[in-house]
Amino acid sequence: MSWFSGIAYILFAPFLGGIIAGLDRKISARLQGRIGPPLFQPFYDVGKLFQKETLVVRQSQHLYMEFFFVLMVFSGAIFFSGGDLLLVIFAFTMAGVFFALGGYKASSPYSFIGAQREVLQMMSYEPAVLLAAVGMYMVTGSFQVAKIIEYPHPLIAQLPGLFLAFFFILPIKFRKSPFDLATSHHAHQELVKGITTEFSGRTLALIEIAHWYEYVFVLGIGYLFFASNVWFGLLMTLVIFELLLVVDNATARVRWQAMLGSAWVVALVAGGLNIIYLMWMKG
Amino acid sequence: MGMLSRSPWVIHYDGSSCNGCDIEVLAALMPRFDVERFGVVNTGNPKHADILLLTGSINEQNKPVVLNIYNQMPEPKVVLAVGICATSGGIFRECYNVLGGVDKVLPVDVYVPGCAVRPESIIDAVVKGVGILEEKRAAFKAAGKA
Numbered sequence: 001m002s003w004f005s006g007i008a009y010i011l012f013a014p015f016l017g018g019i020i021a022g023l024d025r026k027i028s029a030r031l032q033g034r035i036g037p038p039l040f041q042p043f044y045d046v047g048k049l050f051q052k053e054t055l056v057v058r059q060s061q062h063l064y065m066e067f068f069f070v071l072m073v074f075s076g077a078i079f080f081s082g083g084d085l086l087l088v089i090f091a092f093t094m095a096g097v098f099f100a101l102g103g104y105k106a107s108s109p110y111s112f113i114g115a116q117r118e119v120l121q122m123m124s125y126e127p128a129v130l131l132a133a134v135g136m137y138m139v140t141g142s143f144q145v146a147k148i149i150e151y152p153h154p155l156i157a158q159l160p161g162l163f164l165a166f167f168f169i170l171p172i173k174f175r176k177s178p179f180d181l182a183t184s185h186h187a188h189q190e191l192v193k194g195i196t197t198e199f200s201g202r203t204l205a206l207i208e209i210a211h212w213y214e215y216v217f218v219l220g221i222g223y224l225f226f227a228s229n230v231w232f233g234l235l236m237t238l239v240i241f242e243l244l245l246v247v248d249n250a251t252a253r254v255r256w257q258a259m260l261g262s263a264w265v266v267a268l269v270a271g272g273l274n275i276i277y278l279m280w281m282k283g
Numbered sequence: 284m285g286m287l288s289r290s291p292w293v294i295h296y297d298g299s300s301c302n303g304c305d306i307e308v309l310a311a312l313m314p315r316f317d318v319e320r321f322g323v324v325n326t327g328n329p330k331h332a333d334i335l336l337l338t339g340s341i342n343e344q345n346k347p348v349v350l351n352i353y354n355q356m357p358e359p360k361v362v363l364a365v366g367i368c369a370t371s372g373g374i375f376r377e378c379y380n381v382l383g384g385v386d387k388v389l390p391v392d393v394y395v396p397g398c399a400v401r402p403e404s405i406i407d408a409v410v411k412g413v414g415i416l417e418e419k420r421a422a423f424k425a426a427g428k429a
């Protein structure tokens with residue numbers, strides 16, 4: 001892992017992320033007994049969005065989304081070049097903040113409520129992600145992704161609770177049921193389209209590509225739990241993704257209180273117990 | 284085939300239909316017909332939509348709503364009048380409050396007759412609409428606004 005893989009991420013993550021998004025739609029359709037769109041459908045969608053008119057409510061709303069995009073690429077690039085996990089999480093949070101700000105700025109009631117929910121979602125997943133980073137540090141003795149990945153045994157063996165907490169918040173990051181409160185890829189949406197309601201054309205395409213980067217990056221964190229063997233890691237990442245889709249299709253959206261409460265309880269109980277166990281093991 | 288025709292996002296608005304046509308529109312999304320095979324997404328958001336799919340006739344009350352939705356859609360866009368109510372007013376034509384079909388307020392691109400329309404004809408209409416979308420796209424580009 002070096003700056004080389006960071007550049008590879010910047011160049012190829014959109015392709016990988018787009019295919020992940022396509023797989024998502026295809027598998028979801030199969031789970032619902034439909035045939036589903038072609039695998040490359042997300043690329044057609046984004047290609048189309050670039051051909052459409054971009055409606056503007058306020059000029060600055062686009063600026064926020066551009067920041068969101070840049071920070072998303074930045075945090076993923078640091079992660080994949082083996083940088084500091086804490087810095088990665090911080091940059092990732094900043095990206096989320098700009099995404100929410102963009103929604104606030106567009107000043108429509110739908111995107112406004114969507115942005116509020118986005119902030120609540122960030123509050124929900126943050127503890128689990130931070131605790132996972134702390135747990136990885138306690139096991140491997142480093143916050144550097146490059147060091148964590150060299151650890152000879154699968155981290156999951158020592159971090160099962162933290163992995164559970166991480167898996168629990170994955171639907172938030174993938175914008176899937178039961179936690180797709182801020183915006184959703186499915187037709188069911190009481191907020192029109194939530195946070196992205198007021199975005200169209202080019203900017204919407206940019207948001208979509210940023211989400212592809214996000215997919216690859218978030219699955220990359222999942223990979224860390226199994227990183228001792230490359231093939232095992234990749235296989236497990238696929239399994240995680242598949243499980244996520246099953247959960248998505250089997251659940252309905254919950255209220256934000258339930259999301260925040262359950263995400264924190266799982267993070268603090270499962271993750272907290274896990275960390276106490278690690279401290280106890282170290283003596 | 285251009286990108287536009289591979290990913291038509293549809294917004295469905297129910298004017299004053301009897302709901303017969305709307306059920307057929309939803310049937311087109313269901314496993315038997317599954318229009319998502321062609322990349323069709325039923326979005327609830329005019330700003331993300333390429334195709335405005337209207338069922339039911341136009342009356343005084345929904346006229347501003349229909350216009351509002353249409354005006355919020357980004358170019359290029361296409362309007363489908365689905366069901367005989369939407370094409371001409373249908374059996375509600377004589378009602379005191381009904382203005383008539385969608386073409387009384389909007390430029391309609393594809394008329395789809397039927398009471399209720401069959402899902403097959405809706406899919407057919409979307410495919411026709413997509414062709415018109417590409418033509419409009421070319422005109423839009425020529426006008427130098429893309």
Ligand code: SF4
Pocket residue numbers: 299300301302303304305338339366367368369373374397398399400
């Ligand atoms: S065309 Fe027939 S089925 Fe469709 S809305 Fe009109 S009356 Fe109902």
